[in-house]
Amino acid sequence: MSVAAGREFLAIPGPTVMPDAVLQAMQRPAIDIYAGPAVALTDGLLRDLSTIFGTAGKTYIYAANGHGAWEAALTNVLSRGDKVLVLESGRFAIGWGDAAKMLGAEVEVLPGDFRRAVRPEAVEARLRKDAKGEIKALLVAQIDTASGVVNDIEAIGAAVRAAGHDALLMVDTVASLGCVPFAMDAWGVDVAMAGSQKGLMTPPGLGFTAAGPRARAAHKKAGMRTPYWDWTFRDGEVHYHKYCGTPPEHLLFGLRAALDMILAEGLENVFARHRLLAEATRRAVDVWSEGQAIAFNISEPDERCDTVTAVVTTGGESAQPLVDYCAQKCGVVLGRALGKSEGRGFRIAHMGHVNAPMILGTLGVVEMGLAALGIPHGKNGAAAAVEYLAKAVPA
Amino acid sequence: MSVAAGREFLAIPGPTVMPDAVLQAMQRPAIDIYAGPAVALTDGLLRDLSTIFGTAGKTYIYAANGHGAWEAALTNVLSRGDKVLVLESGRFAIGWGDAAKMLGAEVEVLPGDFRRAVRPEAVEARLRKDAKGEIKALLVAQIDTASGVVNDIEAIGAAVRAAGHDALLMVDTVASLGCVPFAMDAWGVDVAMAGSQKGLMTPPGLGFTAAGPRARAAHKKAGMRTPYWDWTFRDGEVHYHKYCGTPPEHLLFGLRAALDMILAEGLENVFARHRLLAEATRRAVDVWSEGQAIAFNISEPDERCDTVTAVVTTGGESAQPLVDYCAQKCGVVLGRALGKSEGRGFRIAHMGHVNAPMILGTLGVVEMGLAALGIPHGKNGAAAAVEYLAKAVPA
Incomplete structure (x- = not known):
């Protein structure tokens, strides 16, 4: 039976689950990539993504998955040899740290428990010990889908400030953005990244990063930058540059429909x-x-x-x-x-x-x-x- | 009027122009990414892409556009400081060389004419002068859409061999694959890359690389490798690894329909x-x-x-x-x-x-x-x- x-x-x-409206929005021919409606489409998506990230900073859209967006986030603000502190609470911050290591960062894991959230007080204590300011960035996932945990990013942001530490706070919101509150600027998050295929209800293949002012300052001297992920290249007015090449149009059509649904609700x-x-x-x-x-x-x-x-x-x-x-x-x-x-x-x-x-x-x-x-x-x-x-x- | x-x-x-069958193939829910039909889908796509590239080597699919595939091709076989020779014949080989430069390669341009193809005899002459074998790779586009040129990749491959030079021959087939003959192995091409949105009739957002045996050997000591683009990470049996994360499923559904049409014709x-x-x-x-x-x-x-x-x-x-x-x-x-x-x-x-x-x-x-x-x-x-x-x- x-x-x-x-x-x-x-x-x-x-x-x-992909909404019918999202799938149907992809059911159309390609459009010109240099001018016309594609330009307005991009501008609207970037504006709405910034709203959803809760930032007055800039957002970037990549033809990439979440692992690609991890690499985008890291390479735009770090240099080889920089020390990164991974806040363990499941699987994905560890994976992000592994990526940082392969890119040339020195990675330390603040040990966590697979059945618990990151403890903000442990973050504060570790940062207080770093009197020389060797730690350049913290990597943490807001929600880890492997463990099912939610980390209190607001409290972690407060812990960083309480420690008086300069490290960039970098947050993986792949499994949380558009599902639970996230307030990048208010919480003191410097870099956030996400993907299209979870709360944003769009087929996989788009990655996002958002950059706050401290991240932009770090970006200027970051040594890991590569052409494809680079924020500076994507910052200009040329539409084609905003995706470093051909925009992934059909996924963008789908994302537009999805964001419309989210903002309408x-x-x-x-x-x-x-x-x-x-x-x-x-x-x-x-x-x-x-x-x-x-x-x-x-x-x-x-x-x-x-x-x-x-x-x-x-x-x-x-x-x-x-x-x-x-x-x-x-x-x-x-x-x-x-x-x-x-x-x-x-x-x-x-x-x-x-x-x-x-x-x-x-x-x-x-x-x-x-x-x-x-x-x-x-x-x-x-x-x-x-x-x-x-x-x-x-x- | x-x-x-x-x-x-x-x-x-x-x-x-996207065929109706390709757009319609994307009109379906997401599927499990770890097991089931997605695994067979990937295996079939990689097999058919290798056929179209004309190689017994392996092919890789990226959630990325062509510029991403450029970066994938370069980072998998080069190290910072390696010398790369760009064969100018339009705009895109130059752009690929600019990417190599930002990644840390030393880039020399073999000057060309915007209204002419690369001259294989000029390639041979330049390589003969490189007695120390400093040039590690040649970058060339088979077809350059800016100039409208087609380069004779077979003759360029023969020129490299005639010069007795070891440089890897790396070819951008973004604007040619699936439209004109390309025979990677027979022509002595070591690395080829392409995208989904031209001859392969699939929405933009997929990039491809193909690796021959000399490229695989170079890969083992390549210092530019990064987690997202890395061939080795994608080589295992784990389906999720083949895309370094979530597969761009809907674009893959579309690509399957497109390759079916191409192979049926x-x-x-x-x-x-x-x-x-x-x-x-x-x-x-x-x-x-x-x-x-x-x-x-x-x-x-x-x-x-x-x-x-x-x-x-x-x-x-x-x-x-x-x-x-x-x-x-x-x-x-x-x-x-x-x-x-x-x-x-x-x-x-x-x-x-x-x-x-x-x-x-x-x-x-x-x-x-x-x-x-x-x-x-x-x-x-x-x-x-x-x-x-x-x-x-x-x-």
């Missing part, structure tokens, strides 16, 4: 929707956890992020049978566990173009799987999600 | 179609040139390429009124002149998803413009194209 036919739900944390409403659907998911997982076979990866409730919920098996068992059941029998593709919980967990994304039926349906499917596979779990987790949402969303 | 309503023809040399047939439509265009320009107000940019007939025809005004007049007439009154967007003829010429692309009505229609429109604007020209250029094609394509 199978109840999988019907629209498959891709519940992995990116690429996410209103950023605060988008954030609230993510918060409610994430909390509904957590209510279900809370109930299931009573069976003691599965648990949240992130141990502290207020460190669990609003875009993906990472669940681990408590005894180290493989979660693959559950993932397979959901995909093959029900048409829900869950995220596999990554990083330190690889092979022994699963992830439910609630990110981007998601609403109540998508998330409640997914929770129902996971509960079907737990029951069908005889995995011990508290009953009526999905019902708890319904109950929570009914109260949170009054008639 | 205007006869512009109707389907606009984008006659710029890339992005080119047959590469030799695709090349023949380009040759015929290019020659038809040249027949028309030949006739128009009798008025002595406009001329081919490339002076030697057999150095004119089969993907774009660059036309210049003989007296240095602006061609903008003609470009504007064609766009605004007729719905044909011609390419502006680039490089040394900037502002005083136009380009007609005949590249990718183009057929007889598209090209004959465009030639008719240009002839309308010449007449309407009173630009002296030989009459019945478009008719000459029809006559040529009627003979070349018997019933």
Whole structure:
């Protein structure tokens, strides 16, 4: 038996569900790349991305994925030999640090726990010890999709200032931008980067960086700069230069449609929707956890992020049978566990173009799987999600 | 009066006309990036791209545009301080050399003429003088869309071997791949790069590199390598690594549809179609040139390429009124002149998803413009194209 036919739900944390309007916006011929509507398209996208990053600084769009945007962020502000402090809290800041190392930076990891957020006080303490100011930049992910953590970037920014340290604060917002609040300028973030394929609901292939004034000053003496990623080259008035070559037009058409949807809903409403659907998911997982076979990866409730919920098996068992059941029998593709919980967990994304039926349906499917596979779990987790949402969303 | 309503023809040399099947192939949800159909999609694309490059070597797909693929090609085989010889024949090899310079290479330009192809004997002579083998790589474009030239890569490869020189031969095939013959291995090319948006009929945003055995050997000691472009990182079996992060899925769906069309038509047939439509265009320009107000940019007939025809005004007049007439009154967007003829010429692309009505229609429109604007020209250029094609394509 199978109840999988019907629209498959891709519940992995990116690429996410693409709105029809976004896909349809890409259904058109290419346009001239030197003049005409393409120029206004770019100007509007850059303006709206700056709004979403929360910065009065400039934003850059790359034909690249998130790893490309990592490289863009690093090469524009660092020189070989610069020391970089990676704030560990999952997998992705470590990966960004690995990229920095290959590019010639000296990388130190401020050790973290795969089940906890970065502790701002640990950041402050480490920076206070760096009396010579050897650390040139901090790398941190706002949300890490592998661990399911959200880091308090505002508090980390305050910690940097409390330590009286000059290091650039560089933030990976790939899994958070357009889903949860991010206030680059207000929080003292110097460089932020993101990709198109998560909260921004656009097919993968676009990377973004945003640069604050301290980043621009560092850029002037950065030795890692390369032609493709270079901000200065992209700063001019020539449209073709803004992408260092041919603009990825169809992805830009899609991004335009996606940003229109986000701005029409209103950023605060988008954030609230993510918060409610994430909390509904957590209510279900809370109930299931009573069976003691599965648990949240992130141990502290207020460190669990609003875009993906990472669940681990408590005894180290493989979660693959559950993932397979959901995909093959029900048409829900869950995220596999990554990083330190690889092979022994699963992830439910609630990110981007998601609403109540998508998330409640997914929770129902996971509960079907737990029951069908005889995995011990508290009953009526999905019902708890319904109950929570009914109260949170009054008639 | 205007006869512009109707389907606009984008006659710029890339992005080119996107086949409906390519756009429609992108009209689908994202898929899992770690397993399932995405893996087979990648394997098939890499195999078919290697076929089109004419290599038994490996091919790499990047979320990037052509400038990104330039950087990928350079960083994978060079070290800072390496000497690179740029074979000038238009604009793009120079641009590629500028990128090499910013990346830390020492760049020498073998001077060329904006109206001529690279002379293989000049390459051989320069390499013979390099007794110490200081030159590590040659950079050349097979077709330069700014000048409209085609370089004889086979002869340049033979010249390198005749000089007994070890330099890597690196070829930009952005404006030629999938349009004219290219035989990477047979011609002794070590590194080739391309983009999605010209002959490969796919929206911009994908870059490609192909690596032969001598390039792979150079790669092992290359000091410019960076995480995003690195071949070694992309060589493993992990699907996610093949794109250094999230695959640009929708562009890959489009590319799959485009390669299916190219392979179904047959590469030799695709090349023949380009040759015929290019020659038809040249027949028309030949006739128009009798008025002595406009001329081919490339002076030697057999150095004119089969993907774009660059036309210049003989007296240095602006061609903008003609470009504007064609766009605004007729719905044909011609390419502006680039490089040394900037502002005083136009380009007609005949590249990718183009057929007889598209090209004959465009030639008719240009002839309308010449007449309407009173630009002296030989009459019945478009008719000459029809006559040529009627003979070349018997019933």
